[in-house]
Amino acid sequence: MSPTATVDAATGVVTLPDPSPVERIADATLRCIAQNGIRATKVEAIAVEAGVGRATVYRHFPGGRAEVILAAGQRELERFARLLDADLQAATTLEDLLVVTVHGSAWALRTSGPIEELLSREPELILPHLGFDRMPEVFTIGADLLRPHLRRFLADDRAADRLAEWVTRLVLSHQLVPSADLDLDDRDAVRTHLRTFVLPGLSATTSTTT
Amino acid sequence: MTLMAPMIGRSVVSDPEVRRRILAATVTCVGRSGMTGLTLEQVATAAGVGRATVYRYFEGGRDELVGEAVAWEVAGFFTGLADEVEGLASFRERLERGLVFAHRSLEQHDVFQYLLATERERIIVRLAELAPMSLAVVRGYLAGLLVDESLAEGVSVDAAADYLARMVLSFLTSPGSWDLEDPTEVSELVDSVFLAGVVAR
Numbered sequence: 001m002s003p004t005a006t007v008d009a010a011t012g013v014v015t016l017p018d019p020s021p022v023e024r025i026a027d028a029t030l031r032c033i034a035q036n037g038i039r040a041t042k043v044e045a046i047a048v049e050a051g052v053g054r055a056t057v058y059r060h061f062p063g064g065r066a067e068v069i070l071a072a073g074q075r076e077l078e079r080f081a082r083l084l085d086a087d088l089q090a091a092t093t094l095e096d097l098l099v100v101t102v103h104g105s106a107w108a109l110r111t112s113g114p115i116e117e118l119l120s121r122e123p124e125l126i127l128p129h130l131g132f133d134r135m136p137e138v139f140t141i142g143a144d145l146l147r148p149h150l151r152r153f154l155a156d157d158r159a160a161d162r163l164a165e166w167v168t169r170l171v172l173s174h175q176l177v178p179s180a181d182l183d184l185d186d187r188d189a190v191r192t193h194l195r196t197f198v199l200p201g202l203s204a205t206t207s208t209t210t
Numbered sequence: 211m212t213l214m215a216p217m218i219g220r221s222v223v224s225d226p227e228v229r230r231r232i233l234a235a236t237v238t239c240v241g242r243s244g245m246t247g248l249t250l251e252q253v254a255t256a257a258g259v260g261r262a263t264v265y266r267y268f269e270g271g272r273d274e275l276v277g278e279a280v281a282w283e284v285a286g287f288f289t290g291l292a293d294e295v296e297g298l299a300s301f302r303e304r305l306e307r308g309l310v311f312a313h314r315s316l317e318q319h320d321v322f323q324y325l326l327a328t329e330r331e332r333i334i335v336r337l338a339e340l341a342p343m344s345l346a347v348v349r350g351y352l353a354g355l356l357v358d359e360s361l362a363e364g365v366s367v368d369a370a371a372d373y374l375a376r377m378v379l380s381f382l383t384s385p386g387s388w389d390l391e392d393p394t395e396v397s398e399l400v401d402s403v404f405l406a407g408v409v410a411r
Contacts, residue, residue: 123338124331131334132326135384165386166403173376177342181369196365197373201406 011035011113014079022060022071025050029072034113037122038069076115080108081145088146094153095199098167099191101146105171106184130172142168166198229267231257236279241321245276245329280336281343287315288347301359301409305374305400306393312382313390341379349375360410370408377404 006015011034015027028050032041043065047054061067084104091097109115118126130138143164150160174184183189235257239248250272254261268275294311295304316322325333337344353371361370381388381399389395 124335127338128331128334131337131383133384135386139384139386162387169377169380169386173380176338177345177376179372181372193373196362196369197407199407200362201402 008113013113014083021052021056023075025052025057025060025068026071026075029068030076030114033069033072034117037117038125039122041065041069043068072114076112077141080105080112083108084145088149091149094150094202095191095194097149097153098163098194098198099187101167102171102184102194103187103190106174106190109171109175110185130176138172139165139168163202166201170198224267228257228259228263230282232259232264232267232275233279233282236275237283237321240276240279241324245325245332248272248276250275277336280333281340283321284337284340284344285347287312287319288344288351290315292351301355302400302405304355305378305404306396309378309381309400310390310396312378313385316382344379345372345375348378352378356408359408362407362410365408374404374408 005017007013008015008031011031013027013030013034019027025046029041029046032045032049036045043054043057046065046068047057050057057068058064061071084100087100087104088097091100115126128134139161143161146164146167147157147160150163151157154160154163171184174182182193232253235253236248239252239256243249243252250261250264253275254264257264264275265271268278291308291312295308298304298307322333349371352374353367356367356370356374361367381390388399390399
């Protein structure tokens with residue numbers, strides 16, 4: 001985590017340093033969602049939480065509530081990427097990179113106030129974005145996040161995107177149905193799992209650069 | 211039976227065949243009216259039973275009936291999947307055939323596709339609730355086959371079955387970048403994502 005980021009104690013929402021007005025409103029929206037869910041999060045409440053007037057919210061988000069909530073979702077994703085980025089950069093082997101990805105994203109999902117609130121109280125608002133015909137969008141998010149890092153070890157974008165898809169599947173599966181035997185918060189257990197089931201599959205079909 | 215039932219009590223009126231007929235009729239009706247538009251009269255008519263009978267089997271009314279019918283259809287889906295791969299010589303072939311068949315069956319499942327288009331939130335939340343059961347069913351099936359396979363060193367049947375079942379369900383949810391209509395792709399998929407770490411080489 002960046003040393004200058006601040007964490008809201010009540011909601012677990014992380015504010016990255018030097019937020020712009022748009023980012024401040026998005027962060028306020030995330031805190032509202034973490035406390036009351038999406039349905040109860042109206043522009044009025046967002047404005048109060050952000051310490052601005054309603055008109056200011058609408059000036060930055062002409063589309064109103066829907067646009068703010070979308071921005072909040074993107075902000076949470078950005079936070080996710082920023083939290084993982086330093087560790088992803090620091091990984092010196094493909095194995096380390098995958099361990100950071102799986103362990104770090106499970107941690108980031110588990111500690112996200114807004115996501116936890118949605119999964120427990122308004123699953124019907126989040127789950128439909130994670131299944132079936134919407135899955136390709138989720139895979140694209142994972143691939144965009146991981147591609148630059150994976151390309152340090154893999155020969156082409158296709159191999160990188162397929163591997164990103166693979167680990168996205170693993171993380172989502174364990175998020176949906178936690179395993180009694182594999183704790184994604186246990187870094188060593190994650191490493192063993194990846195060594196056992198994922199890494200052998202990479203040497204089987206993709207060309208890796210060393 | 212109808213006359214006797216009230217006297218002998220509810221537990222006795224449970225005829226598995228009637229129950230099955232009501233559930234099958236519910237799935238059919240849901241495919242026409244959706245989960246929220248469904249009425250018990252429709253189901254009773256389609257099943258060829260009285261409305262009171264539907265209530266006797268599903269005391270919780272429509273919500274219980276629909277919830278149970280989805281679970282029943284999901285269980286039937288996996289039974290059909292197991293039947294499809296029955297008799298195939300190798301574990302590998304079963305996985306390949308199973309992935310392709312499961313994907314096609316879901317694409318061609320009219321009721322599911324209708325619900326995905328009309329009551330997306332509701333059906334996905336219900337399927338997510340059923341995910342632990344689905345995972346257990348697939349895991350149990352795979353574990354039964356894996357005991358006869360020669361596994362990679364250090365890999366237990368349980369760990370392999372859990373991993374593979376998660377991947378089967380994930381690919382059932384979405385094939386992602388893999389073309390499951392292309393046998394070469396399916397073969398590459400099974401060799402890498404599914405079996406590379408599982409079977410002894």
